[in-house]
Amino acid sequence: MTSSPRPTRSRPRGKRPMPTPAADPTRDVAFDILCGVVEHRRMLETSLARSAQTHEAEPRDRAAAHRLAAATLRHMGTLRAVLEPFLRKEPPEPVRAALMLGAAQLLFLETPPHAAVGTTVDLLRRRGLAPFAGLANAVLRKIATNGATVLDGLDQPRLDIPAWLWSAWSGLGAGVPRAIARGISTEAPLDITLRPGATPPEGGVLLPNGSWRFPAGTRVVDLAGYEQGAFWVQDAAATLPARLLAVREGEQVADLCAAPGGKTAQLAVTGAQVTAVENNPARMARLQENMERLGLAVHIVQADACAWRPDAPLDAILLDAPCSATGTARRHPDVLWVKRPRDLTALTAAQDRLLAAARDMLRPGGRLVYAVCSLQEEEGPARARAAQAMGLVPDPFTPDELAMLPEALTPEGWLRTHPGLWPELGGMDGFFAARFTRPA
Numbered sequence: 001m002t003s004s005p006r007p008t009r010s011r012p013r014g015k016r017p018m019p020t021p022a023a024d025p026t027r028d029v030a031f032d033i034l035c036g037v038v039e040h041r042r043m044l045e046t047s048l049a050r051s052a053q054t055h056e057a058e059p060r061d062r063a064a065a066h067r068l069a070a071a072t073l074r075h076m077g078t079l080r081a082v083l084e085p086f087l088r089k090e091p092p093e094p095v096r097a098a099l100m101l102g103a104a105q106l107l108f109l110e111t112p113p114h115a116a117v118g119t120t121v122d123l124l125r126r127r128g129l130a131p132f133a134g135l136a137n138a139v140l141r142k143i144a145t146n147g148a149t150v151l152d153g154l155d156q157p158r159l160d161i162p163a164w165l166w167s168a169w170s171g172l173g174a175g176v177p178r179a180i181a182r183g184i185s186t187e188a189p190l191d192i193t194l195r196p197g198a199t200p201p202e203g204g205v206l207l208p209n210g211s212w213r214f215p216a217g218t219r220v221v222d223l224a225g226y227e228q229g230a231f232w233v234q235d236a237a238a239t240l241p242a243r244l245l246a247v248r249e250g251e252q253v254a255d256l257c258a259a260p261g262g263k264t265a266q267l268a269v270t271g272a273q274v275t276a277v278e279n280n281p282a283r284m285a286r287l288q289e290n291m292e293r294l295g296l297a298v299h300i301v302q303a304d305a306c307a308w309r310p311d312a313p314l315d316a317i318l319l320d321a322p323c324s325a326t327g328t329a330r331r332h333p334d335v336l337w338v339k340r341p342r343d344l345t346a347l348t349a350a351q352d353r354l355l356a357a358a359r360d361m362l363r364p365g366g367r368l369v370y371a372v373c374s375l376q377e378e379e380g381p382a383r384a385r386a387a388q389a390m391g392l393v394p395d396p397f398t399p400d401e402l403a404m405l406p407e408a409l410t411p412e413g414w415l416r417t418h419p420g421l422w423p424e425l426g427g428m429d430g431f432f433a434a435r436f437t438r439p440a
């Protein structure tokens with residue numbers, strides 16, 4: 001007797017396909033942001049804007065996603081090292097990204113373990129990665145059980161900074177890369193610059209440079225006086241370049257590369273005649289909105305500052321040039337993982353073109369402050385030397401001008417701040433600035 005063929009089954013009896021878990025806007029958006037950074041070297045803000053087209057998420061969920069992705073990026077080297085011993089094989093990059101999001105919630109964001117594990121498993125299942133759900137469940141449960149002991153013996157500051165940046169920052173001084181890494185490891189506070197005479201909002205701390213500082217996570221729109229234009233958002237270190245240009249009422253001044261306009265506002269409140277030049281239309285619109293909110297009269301021009309020329313030679317110019325922005329890594333930890341050494345070639349060439357253009361716009365005796373929010377030698381000291389080779393005369397900053405931050409004055413008379421300064425006050429962004437005059 002021949003037995004009848006058994007019917008083929010695509011799955012074992014009794015196993016129904018699991019329903020797709022409900023959407024979780026915070027983790028979905030955070031996952032997209034993280035994959036954008038690690039797989040495509042896309043900046044966090046760009047991914048956040050793209051994800052608005054694919055995921056419906058309330059502003060509150062988007063803000064939470066931003067925070068979760070930023071915390072993961074801030075500790076990414078550490079998270080990779082924590083996961084390593086639990087993984088027998090290299091998982092695909094999106095699976096590793098989901099595991100890092102889960103581990104970041106467990107280790108750095110105090111998310112309850114069941115939520116961190118369950119939401120990661122669900123995320124993988126929603127994203128067509130269900131075969132890795134069991135792995136995520138097992139790995140994250142082990143991390144949850146071991147708690148912070150999984151961090152024991154890890155050199156977190158060293159792990160969280162890519163090797164090329166650590167080695168480049170070693171040129172800033174012994175111990176500086178470690179101090180910078182510590183500065184980047186926590187979320188930055190919110191700093192504002194107050195209009196002269198305006199009342200500071202409640203809850204802030206006055207910093208030695210005159211900025212007011214609010215705890216990390218403060219929403220600027222919640223501070224009294226924002227809509228009325230009493231202040232603008234600006235990191236304490238970012239206030240220094242415009243201040244060091246020392247413009248006076250009535251002077252003809254240009255702010256080249258101006259958006260979103262924190263430094264433009266500083267120049268305008270002095271009573272100088274300010275022209276703000278910005279080539280990016282979307283950023284120019286933000287600059288315009290900011291000047292309107294602040295009620296400041298500024299002549300705004302959308303143009304390439306390399307090609308634009310003023311009607312008459314200028315008394316002073318602030319050139320806050322486009323750069324790698326490595327000095328802003330505590331606000332934008334994605335820069336650590338998106339930027340590459342080779343990006344510096346195009347940036348430094350653009351910085352030189354802008355410097356030459358700025359020189360040609362100045363009257364004899366006119367002043368230029370060149371600034372970048374970069375910690376890289378190529379974009380700072382090397383450009384200051386290039387400016388000198390273009391015929392600009394160094395006009396070093398003095399100890400009196402930097403009395404509130406003497407450690408930022410270099411022997412050459414340049415400004416150099418970094419996230420490791422003012423550790424007891426909450427740090428600051430990294431800036432380089434140098435001042436020049438045009439010879440007669």
Ligand SMILES: C[S@@+](CC[C@H](N)C(=O)[O-])C[C@H]1O[C@@H](n2cnc3c(N)ncnc32)[C@H](O)[C@@H]1O
Binds near residue numbers: 256258262263280305
């Ligand atoms: C570092 S950001 C400026 C920040 C601004 N100074 C502030 O304090 O708010 C550099 C700006 O330069 C603009 N930019 C880049 N290249 C430019 C060019 N060739 N001409 C004019 N603007 C340029 C960018 O779009 C960007 O908005």
